[in-house]
Amino acid sequence: MSSLTQTRAPGRVIPGFGLSLGFTIFYLALIVLIPLSAVFLNTFTMSWEAFWRAVTSERVIASYKLSFGASLIAASFNVVFGGIVAWVLVRYRFPGKRFVDALVDLPFALPTAVAGITLTSLYSANGWIGQYLDKLGIKVAFTPLGVVVALTFIGLPFVVRTVQPVLEEAERELEEAAASLGASPLQTFIRVVLPGIVPALLTGFALAFARATGEYGSVIFIAGNLPMVSEITPLFIITKLEQYDYAGATAIAVVMLIFSFILLLTINLLQAWTRKRAGKK
Amino acid sequence: MSAVLDKPTVVAPRSLARAPQTNTFEPRWVRWTLIAIALLFLTLFLFVPLVAVFTEALKRGWGTYVEAILDPDAISAIKLTLIAAGIAVPLNLVFGVAASWAIAKFDFRGKSILLTLIDLPFSVSPVIAGLIYVLLFGAQGWFGEWLAEHDIKILFAVPGIVLATVFITFPFVARELIPLMQQQGTEEEEAALVLGASGWQTFWRVTLPNIKWGLLYGVILCNARAMGEFGAVSVVSGHIRGETNTMPLQVEILYNEYNFTAAFAIASLLALLALVTLAVKSFIEWRLHQSRSADTGTTERTQ
Numbered sequence: 081m082s083s084l085t086q087t088r089a090p091g092r093v094i095p096g097f098g099l100s101l102g103f104t105i106f107y108l109a110l111i112v113l114i115p116l117s118a119v120f121l122n123t124f125t126m127s128w129e130a131f132w133r134a135v136t137s138e139r140v141i142a143s144y145k146l147s148f149g150a151s152l153i154a155a156s157f158n159v160v161f162g163g164i165v166a167w168v169l170v171r172y173r174f175p176g177k178r179f180v181d182a183l184v185d186l187p188f189a190l191p192t193a194v195a196g197i198t199l200t201s202l203y204s205a206n207g208w209i210g211q212y213l214d215k216l217g218i219k220v221a222f223t224p225l226g227v228v229v230a231l232t233f234i235g236l237p238f239v240v241r242t243v244q245p246v247l248e249e250a251e252r253e254l255e256e257a258a259a260s261l262g263a264s265p266l267q268t269f270i271r272v273v274l275p276g277i278v279p280a281l282l283t284g285f286a287l288a289f290a291r292a293t294g295e296y297g298s299v300i301f302i303a304g305n306l307p308m309v310s311e312i313t314p315l316f317i318i319t320k321l322e323q324y325d326y327a328g329a330t331a332i333a334v335v336m337l338i339f340s341f342i343l344l345l346t347i348n349l350l351q352a353w354t355r356k357r358a359g360k361k
Numbered sequence: 362m363s364a365v366l367d368k369p370t371v372v373a374p375r376s377l378a379r380a381p382q383t384n385t386f387e388p389r390w391v392r393w394t395l396i397a398i399a400l401l402f403l404t405l406f407l408f409v410p411l412v413a414v415f416t417e418a419l420k421r422g423w424g425t426y427v428e429a430i431l432d433p434d435a436i437s438a439i440k441l442t443l444i445a446a447g448i449a450v451p452l453n454l455v456f457g458v459a460a461s462w463a464i465a466k467f468d469f470r471g472k473s474i475l476l477t478l479i480d481l482p483f484s485v486s487p488v489i490a491g492l493i494y495v496l497l498f499g500a501q502g503w504f505g506e507w508l509a510e511h512d513i514k515i516l517f518a519v520p521g522i523v524l525a526t527v528f529i530t531f532p533f534v535a536r537e538l539i540p541l542m543q544q545q546g547t548e549e550e551e552a553a554l555v556l557g558a559s560g561w562q563t564f565w566r567v568t569l570p571n572i573k574w575g576l577l578y579g580v581i582l583c584n585a586r587a588m589g590e591f592g593a594v595s596v597v598s599g600h601i602r603g604e605t606n607t608m609p610l611q612v613e614i615l616y617n618e619y620n621f622t623a624a625f626a627i628a629s630l631l632a633l634l635a636l637v638t639l640a641v642k643s644f645i646e647w648r649l650h651q652s653r654s655a656d657t658g659t660t661e662r663t664q
Contacts, residue, residue, distance in 0.1 A: 095560035101463040115493040161402045168399040189635035191589025193609040194628040265387040294486025297591035314488040340484040
């Protein structure tokens with residue numbers, strides 16, 4: 081904490097540095113840091129073998145595969161369609177655009193449990209959407225495919241909201257120049273537009289992926305929750321807790337936490353890259 | 362979640378930031394195909410589910426709907442949700458203002474680490490957020506024995522639910538305010554102080570009016586998440602009907618009992634809350650845009 085001393089004094093006259101920073105650090109420690117460290121400290125009571133056994137059991141490996149696999153598919157899906165949505169919202173005019181733009185944030189605002197039961201009823205065999213898919217022999221609800229649908233819903237705003245501002249800032253002059261020099265629209269898009277938005281697309285992908293791996297509420301209703309088949313890692317932690325296997329639950333939580341910290345770091349780097357690409361600011 | 366929620370929205374109201382241009386080069390059919398794909402995707406994933414919530418809730422008519430909402434267990438779930446949000450939002454509001462004051466108005470070493478730490482709860486799975494409090498306050502937890510001796514209940518009781526909600530919604534207000542206050546700089550506060558205003562006067566009369574829309578923006582997002590949180594609260598609640606069930610947990614119980622209409626009735630209240638949140642959010646973005654265009658030329662856009 082001693083390193084948090086004021087290094088420069090632009091706001092020499094502005095008061096409240098000690099009070100505001102002191103309170104910030106106190107509250108951060110009380111609510112986040114101390115409780116979070118409990119998870120890590122608790123695993124030290126386990127032997128290394130016990131920890132390793134807990135985080136590599138057959139059932140938990142199957143849950144990693146589902147959680148990460150479904151999150152990857154959902155985030156990729158969102159890169160493609162979220163990218164198109166962002167493009168359409170920035171570049172084109174059409175009726176109802178304001179409404180559509182506001183609606184994109186729905187997955188942020190709608191409680192996950194509501195999303196979960198609604199998607200389940202839509203995609204079950206007699207649901208609005210499920211009945212048509214059922215005729216084609218596609219089952220969504222209570223299968224791993226349902227997990228992908230729920231995670232796509234949850235991750236939908238991330239790509240749109242990271243790509244949108246970058247597209248707005250993009251210099252149209254470059255595209256005009258490319259076009260006047262004889263580039264086709266497709267060439268212009270691939271050579272001029274795409275390189276500019278790749279960092280934002282990747283950031284959006286990483287954010288959607290990070291959110292999806294930890295997601296619980298929207299998934300458990302639609303997943304079916306069969307061990308080895310459609311059981312996500314967060315649900316497995318809850319199963320362990322319900323069996324009073326606190327050590328086992330904590331061990332898996334530590335694996336997930338380490339993974340999310342790595343993702344958080346990656347996202348920070350990607351955002352720095354996005355800002356650099358956007359340039360000048 | 363963190364970065365997206367704040368930066369693009371408050372700092373730069375997107376679709377309004379620039380008048381749409383139509384001089385696009387791609388052929389017409391490409392344009393309309395892209396619009397069609399985007400709208401189809403959004404209809405399928407956002408609009409249809411939204412309509413479905415209300416349709417399912419009203420399937421058996423208004424009578425059943427009202428009955429489901431006035432059920433004593435439902436009422437107590439609504440009350441508990443209001444209590445949890447009523448405590449979590451003000452706490453995180455005070456924190457958000459303090460943190461953004463320290464970070465935006467002063468330079469100090471370790472600032473970027475502090476920013477990352479504030480974001481942490483966003484990258485922690487809700488289930489793990491709940492698990493934390495089980496490890497601390499559960500029967501086998503660090504404080505479990507002490508709490509049992511003194512007959513204090515945190516886990517499977519209201520305090521646990523409030524704590525989990527505070528953790529989950531921790532960064533919301535701070536993440537909105539920090540970029541906004543950084544962008545505004547310190548000149549206005551310095552002027553007020555030089556002219557003899559006290560620190561608190563400066564805050565109430567200069568800073569607060571400047572950040573009020575950003576503050577409100579953070580508060581409504583924080584509130585939406587606080588009222589809707591499911592995973593973290595589910596772990597610490599213990600699911601005692603009429604006592605430790607919040608609205609989302611009540612939705613789960615009713616749904617698992619195949620009481621779909623009642624589950625969707627409660628869910629529709631939460632969906633309404635989401636719609637109100639989106640409406641207020643759009644309104645604030647519009648206000649921010651207004652105040653920015655009135656503010657000709659200055660600080661058009663900052664990252």
